[in-house]
Amino acid sequence: MEKTEFTFLPRQKDEDIVIHDDSFNEDELKALIRRMNLKVTSQRLLILYALCEGRRHVTAQELYEKVVKKDSSIGFATVYRFLRHMNEQKFVTEVRMGGLPARYELTPKSHHDHLTCSDCGQIVEFENKQIEVLQEKVAKQFGFTLNHHVLELYGICPQCQVK
Amino acid sequence: MEKTEFTFLPRQKDEDIVIHDDSFNEDELKALIRRMNLKVTSQRLLILYALCEGRRHVTAQELYEKVVKKDSSIGFATVYRFLRHMNEQKFVTEVRMGGLPARYELTPKSHHDHLTCSDCGQIVEFENKQIEVLQEKVAKQFGFTLNHHVLELYGICPQCQVK
DNA sequence: CCCTGAGTTGAGAATGATTATTATTTACTT
DNA sequence: AAGTAAATAATAATCATTCTCAACTCAGGG
Structure with missing residues (x-):
C-alpha cells in the first residue's frame, strides 16, 4: 500500500474520515501539485485539502464556500481554475447533469x-x-474494441419522491 | 407505415430528406402541437417544421437561426420556450455534453x-x-424511480483497428 | 539570502446559455 | 364577432463559468 494513494481514495461520508497528521500531510499534497507541473501555493493546498477531506461530488461553489472559511481572501476564480487544471490532468473528474452546475470528485482508482x-x-x-x-x-x-464508457442513470431519489 | 410517425423518425443525413407537400403538412403539425395542449401559432409551426426537416441534434441557437430566416421577427425566447415544452412532454430529447449548449432531437420511437x-x-x-x-x-x-439514462460506449471500430 | 521572471492570485468585468418579465398581440371559446 | 387566456417579441435578469489585469509570490540561481 503506497502512501501516495490516499489522494485518490475519496471517502463516502464525512464521518468516515479521520485525518491524522501524517495522512494528508503538506508534503504529499505539494508533491501532488508538482506532479501537475504547477506551483505550490497556500490556496491550492487549501483547496486540495478540502477536496480530500470533504464529501464527494462537490460543486465549485460548495468547495469555494468551504475554503473561504479557512482563508477569507481566496477568490472563487482560483477554485474554478484549479479544478479545471486538475480535471484536465485527470486528477479530478467532472460530472455534469442537465443544466446544473458541474460536480467534481477526486478521480477514483476503481471505475463506477x-x-x-x-x-x-x-x-x-x-x-x-x-x-x-x-x-x-x-x-x-x-x-469494436471497447476502451471506455459513460453510464448515467437519472431518476428521483427517495427524499424527493416524498415531496 | 403510418403518417403520424414521421415526426418521431429523425433522419440520419440532410440528403436523405425529401419533403413532399403532403408529408409534413400543416394539419399534421397542428395536431402535434394540440396533442401537447398548446395553441397553434405560426411560430410553433415554423419551429416544428425546421426541426423535422433539419439535421439531428441541433442547439436552440441553430434552430433559432434557421427559423429567423423564414420569419425575421421571431424571438429566440420563443424557440427556447417551445423546446422546453416539447422536452417536458417528451416530444424532443435534450442531450447535453460537457458544458456545451444543449442539443435537441425529435424523440425517437425506439430507445437506443x-x-x-x-x-x-x-x-x-x-x-x-x-x-x-x-x-x-x-x-x-x-x-430511485428511474426515468432516463445515458449509455455511451467508446472504442475503436473494425475499420480503424486495421490501420 | 536576495533577485528575477514566470506563474498565480483576487476582484470584478465579461461571457454565453437560458429564463423571467412585461406590455402587446393572437388563438380559440361562446 | 367579443372576450379571455395564452403566446409573443424584446429586453432585462440570472447563473455558472471564464477572462482580464495589476499586484503578488514561488522557485531557482547567484
Whole structure:
C-alpha cells in the first residue's frame, strides 16, 4: 500500500474520515501539485485539502464556500481554475447533469457509474459487473474494441419522491 | 407505415430528406402541437417544421437561426420556450455534453444507445434490453424511480483497428 | 539570502446559455 | 364577432463559468 494513494481514495461520508497528521500531510499534497507541473501555493493546498477531506461530488461553489472559511481572501476564480487544471490532468473528474452546475470528485482508482436525482442533483455511485460484461458483449458484436464508457442513470431519489 | 410517425423518425443525413407537400403538412403539425395542449401559432409551426426537416441534434441557437430566416421577427425566447415544452412532454430529447449548449432531437420511437469510435467518430446505435433491466434494478436498489439514462460506449471500430 | 521572471492570485468585468418579465398581440371559446 | 387566456417579441435578469489585469509570490540561481 503506497502512501501516495490516499489522494485518490475519496471517502463516502464525512464521518468516515479521520485525518491524522501524517495522512494528508503538506508534503504529499505539494508533491501532488508538482506532479501537475504547477506551483505550490497556500490556496491550492487549501483547496486540495478540502477536496480530500470533504464529501464527494462537490460543486465549485460548495468547495469555494468551504475554503473561504479557512482563508477569507481566496477568490472563487482560483477554485474554478484549479479544478479545471486538475480535471484536465485527470486528477479530478467532472460530472455534469442537465443544466446544473458541474460536480467534481477526486478521480477514483476503481471505475463506477452514477445515479443522479433529477430534482436535487444528489449523486449515488454504483458499480455493476453484469452491465459491464454486457457492454463488452455489445461492442464485440459490432467488432469494436471497447476502451471506455459513460453510464448515467437519472431518476428521483427517495427524499424527493416524498415531496 | 403510418403518417403520424414521421415526426418521431429523425433522419440520419440532410440528403436523405425529401419533403413532399403532403408529408409534413400543416394539419399534421397542428395536431402535434394540440396533442401537447398548446395553441397553434405560426411560430410553433415554423419551429416544428425546421426541426423535422433539419439535421439531428441541433442547439436552440441553430434552430433559432434557421427559423429567423423564414420569419425575421421571431424571438429566440420563443424557440427556447417551445423546446422546453416539447422536452417536458417528451416530444424532443435534450442531450447535453460537457458544458456545451444543449442539443435537441425529435424523440425517437425506439430507445437506443450509442457505440462511438474514438478514432473516426462513427456512431453505431444499439439497444440492449438486458442492460436496461439491470439499470432498473440498480435504481430500485437505491430507492430511485428511474426515468432516463445515458449509455455511451467508446472504442475503436473494425475499420480503424486495421490501420 | 536576495533577485528575477514566470506563474498565480483576487476582484470584478465579461461571457454565453437560458429564463423571467412585461406590455402587446393572437388563438380559440361562446 | 367579443372576450379571455395564452403566446409573443424584446429586453432585462440570472447563473455558472471564464477572462482580464495589476499586484503578488514561488522557485531557482547567484
